[in-house]
Amino acid sequence: MPTSLRLAVAEFRNRPGRAVLPGVALVVGVACLLAALMLSDAMVRATNDGAPAVPAGVDLVVRPPLFGSDAALDQATAERVAKVPGVTLAQPIREIRVDLLLDGGRASDRRATADIEPDREDLHRVPILEGRSPGPDGEIAIDRVTAYEHGLKPGASVKVADAAGRPLDVVVRGITKRGSLGEEPMVVVGERLAAKLGGTPRVEAVYVIGGDRAAVAQAAGEGFPVDTRAAIAAEPPNNDLAAVLLPFSILALATSVFVASATYRAVYAQRQRHTALLRCLGAHRGPLVWANLSEALLTGVVAGAVGAVLGGSVAWLLARLFDGTGLSSLLGAVELSPALLPTVGQLVIGVVTAAALSAFAAVRPAL
Numbered sequence: 001m002p003t004s005l006r007l008a009v010a011e012f013r014n015r016p017g018r019a020v021l022p023g024v025a026l027v028v029g030v031a032c033l034l035a036a037l038m039l040s041d042a043m044v045r046a047t048n049d050g051a052p053a054v055p056a057g058v059d060l061v062v063r064p065p066l067f068g069s070d071a072a073l074d075q076a077t078a079e080r081v082a083k084v085p086g087v088t089l090a091q092p093i094r095e096i097r098v099d100l101l102l103d104g105g106r107a108s109d110r111r112a113t114a115d116i117e118p119d120r121e122d123l124h125r126v127p128i129l130e131g132r133s134p135g136p137d138g139e140i141a142i143d144r145v146t147a148y149e150h151g152l153k154p155g156a157s158v159k160v161a162d163a164a165g166r167p168l169d170v171v172v173r174g175i176t177k178r179g180s181l182g183e184e185p186m187v188v189v190g191e192r193l194a195a196k197l198g199g200t201p202r203v204e205a206v207y208v209i210g211g212d213r214a215a216v217a218q219a220a221g222e223g224f225p226v227d228t229r230a231a232i233a234a235e236p237p238n239n240d241l242a243a244v245l246l247p248f249s250i251l252a253l254a255t256s257v258f259v260a261s262a263t264y265r266a267v268y269a270q271r272q273r274h275t276a277l278l279r280c281l282g283a284h285r286g287p288l289v290w291a292n293l294s295e296a297l298l299t300g301v302v303a304g305a306v307g308a309v310l311g312g313s314v315a316w317l318l319a320r321l322f323d324g325t326g327l328s329s330l331l332g333a334v335e336l337s338p339a340l341l342p343t344v345g346q347l348v349i350g351v352v353t354a355a356a357l358s359a360f361a362a363v364r365p366a367l
Contacts, residue, residue, distance in 0.1 A: 035318055075203065078090045089208070097114070098197050128176055143179055312340035
């Protein structure tokens with residue numbers, strides 16, 4: 001056994017706590033990093049799974065113009081598209097603002113956004129988590145965050161304000177997969193109920209069945225993008241939430257590196273007498289330094305693997321903590337269920353990160 005390795009084993013026997021402390025610090029840091037990654041993945045997955053999707057029977061979608069154009073989608077646009085040869089349906093997809101009367105019959109300071117589902121079920125686009133999509137009148141579906149906060153389930157009765165501001169009883173028929181948007185409720189209503197709510201609906205797309213893309217684009221007018229359903233499905237998902245938790249994990253990693261560096265400094269200072277004696281006996285400084293760095297790398301690899309395995313449990317605990325404190329509602333995703341075990345890629349990230357940080361923390365004390 002190499003002499004440097006014997007010194008490390010002797011150090012572990014004499015002061016196991018001090019010898020293990022760098023690894024413990026790295027385990028905590030890597031576990032926090034992996035927990036942030038896994039919880040972020042769960043948030044992104046929940047957000048994308050709950051996003052409205054273009055139904056399978058739709059061929060083309062006319063969307064609002066890009067920034068810098070004053071043109072707006074409206075009923076007239078849908079009527080022009082409907083006259084294109086080969087087009088069998090041009091369905092405007094609309095949304096409207098509505099007051100949910102949830103807090104003792106009072107409207108909150110944040111109005112809800114209501115997606116108006118067409119009467120045809122094959123054109124419904126909002127994914128439902130529990131229950132079913134609402135019918136044309138007297139029923140709504142509500143987002144999972146608002147349902148969680150108010151204890152609503154399919155079959156519950158709530159009130160909304162009609163066009164005159166009077167309470168209107170409706171039945172919750174479904175809970176959508178999507179969450180709220182910045183604490184703003186997101187609901188789904190039918191055509192006839194939307195007509196009772198007042199206000200001017202906003203056309204956010206026109207679903208087209210049949211017809212040629214170029215002809216539909218010409219009829220829609222300049223500035224209106226016309227895309228196939230396949231092209232929209234191939235668009236990259238929204239990953240805005242992926243980086244929300246990374247600052248906290250970076251802080252945990254920085255703290256773990258500081259603790260590991262201080263511990264390595266104490267460990268190597270304790271070994272100075274032994275290394276000085278070895279130098280007197282003819283040992284060279286280079287091999288001793290490389291031995292210390294190899295020990296640090298091994299510590300980092302083991303700590304990274306352990307931290308990565310623990311990351312899923314930490315992510316699950318964080319998800320429950322976010323639910324209890326209301327932070328998950330602010331992020332628009334509640335009752336998340338992150339994976340308990342890391343993927344191969346996440347495991348590699350944990351091991352490589354811990355090994356690199358361990359070696360970095362040990363470089364200066366080892367010199």
